[in-house]
Amino acid sequence: MVTPIAHRVRKRRDALRAAGLRPVQIWVPDTSRPGFAEECRRQSLLVAAADASDPELNALLDAALADLDDPAET
Template structure:
């Protein structure tokens, strides 16, 4: 087999986006909090302390873990399908 020219960044991006669109997905831009911002860090610590004091914090954490596990499994499946395409 002949050697292929390496794809440019734009070509790799275009291929990836085409695969994701083929899966029925579309790109979106999201603005997220800056997790390095001191105000964000302080608020996260405050909310963590409140959650730790909650009487049913163990049940809440089990719920969060279950949702996270399900979401990560779906993400893994979508990434695997995209890489198979």
């Protein structure tokens, strides 16, 4: 027997599929896991070090920001 809630969920999913959408399952890190914050810090330090060793990165970012601020673009 299908419960009223299961019927509503099925109906909603069918409507979404009819609209051309499909369900996607996304796995994300468990932020409550021990060591999560430390791993974030470790990875961010690696990225910062890589950015600091790339002299062309700041020029690229500055150019991208300048494009966003260009009034002729709007």
